[in-house]
Amino acid sequence: MTTTPVPETPRDAATVVLLRDAPGGLEVLLQRRHAQMTDMGGLYVFPGGKLDPQDSDAQSLAALDQAPQALHAHLGEPDLTAPLAAGLHVAALREALEECGLLLAEPLQAGVPLDAPRARAMLREGQPLAQVLSHLGLRLATQRLAAWSRWITPLSPAMGTRRFDTRFFVAPAPLDQTAAHDNEEATESVWLAPRAALEQYRDGQIELAPPQIMSLAHLARYARMQDVVDAARRQRPPTILPQAHLDAGLRTIAYPGDPLHAERERALPGPTRLRQHGRQFLPEAGFEALFL
Numbered sequence: 129m130t131t132t133p134v135p136e137t138p139r140d141a142a143t144v145v146l147l148r149d150a151p152g153g154l155e156v157l158l159q160r161r162h163a164q165m166t167d168m169g170g171l172y173v174f175p176g177g178k179l180d181p182q183d184s185d186a187q188s189l190a191a192l193d194q195a196p197q198a199l200h201a202h203l204g205e206p207d208l209t210a211p212l213a214a215g216l217h218v219a220a221l222r223e224a225l226e227e228c229g230l231l232l233a234e235p236l237q238a239g240v241p242l243d244a245p246r247a248r249a250m251l252r253e254g255q256p257l258a259q260v261l262s263h264l265g266l267r268l269a270t271q272r273l274a275a276w277s278r279w280i281t282p283l284s285p286a287m288g289t290r291r292f293d294t295r296f297f298v299a300p301a302p303l304d305q306t307a308a309h310d311n312e313e314a315t316e317s318v319w320l321a322p323r324a325a326l327e328q329y330r331d332g333q334i335e336l337a338p339p340q341i342m343s344l345a346h347l348a349r350y351a352r353m354q355d356v357v358d359a360a361r362r363q364r365p366p367t368i369l370p371q372a373h374l375d376a377g378l379r380t381i382a383y384p385g386d387p388l389h390a391e392r393e394r395a396l397p398g399p400t401r402l403r404q405h406g407r408q409f410l411p412e413a414g415f416e417a418l419f420l
Contacts, residue, residue: 148353159318161315162312162315168201169275177223190259193261236267240266277366278367279294284371338381342402398418
């Protein structure tokens with residue numbers, strides 16, 4: 129007798145969508161996960177990862193530019209503790225440094241340099257982030273983060289048993305730093321306009337997961353980096369718990385507002401349903417429906 133694996137309780141995680149203004153308009157940073165990675169190997173993702181215990185410890189919280197209570201209010205999740213809410217901001221900034229070498233921080237005193245390569249090297253040596261910041265005379269710039277959305281892995285055996293409760297943040301990339309992948313978890317870094325990334329996905333040039341597809345479709349509605357940040361600061365981050373179905377024999381992911389979803393109120397612009405065709409998830413009405 130075989131038993132169906134039970135999906136685990138979602139683990140807290142954070143993702144940061146790094147933004148920049150290019151001559152052609154808004155661009156976002158995507159990194160290709162190493163093909164041998166268990167989670168989303170070979171896919172193009174935003175930098176991020178699970179919450180580490182040290183992200184919300186006293187040393188990390190002392191290295192912030194805002195009080196944990198302010199960051200708790202920023203997320204808009206009453207059930208969270210203030211240290212956990214602050215820790216999710218720390219996790220997003222730590223992952224930006226670990227995975228793409230971008231240090232979103234500020235000096236404690238005038239004249240202290242922001243040495244992103246050194247900070248990244250110290251982190252990779254195993255030093256805790258709070259210790260790295262203290263050694264370099266810095267504190268994390270959480271004010272540069274704006275909460276964008278919250279994605280929870282569906283309860284579906286077809287989606288695997290590993291589940292995450294991921295808070296997506298948006299942040300302007302530092303102008304004087306260059307993003308670079310670590311050649312371990314990620315093997316490529318690329319700046320793309322949101323629509324261009326989706327076009328490459330449609331054409332089979334890159335692979336994306338559904339949360340990235342829907343997030344890029346949402347971001348494609350904005351012309352400039354500041355437009356995204358302003359929109360994020362005006363809203364309460366929507367919570368998206370997709371629901372997986374087989375509809376007309378096709379694997380289908382329904383989002384809030386879709387007839388197949390328990391939540392009747394929309395959480396996102398664009399389509400409320402993606403269907404799997406081969407290796408791709410696309411709206412029933414075709415690619416352009418992502419932008420309607």
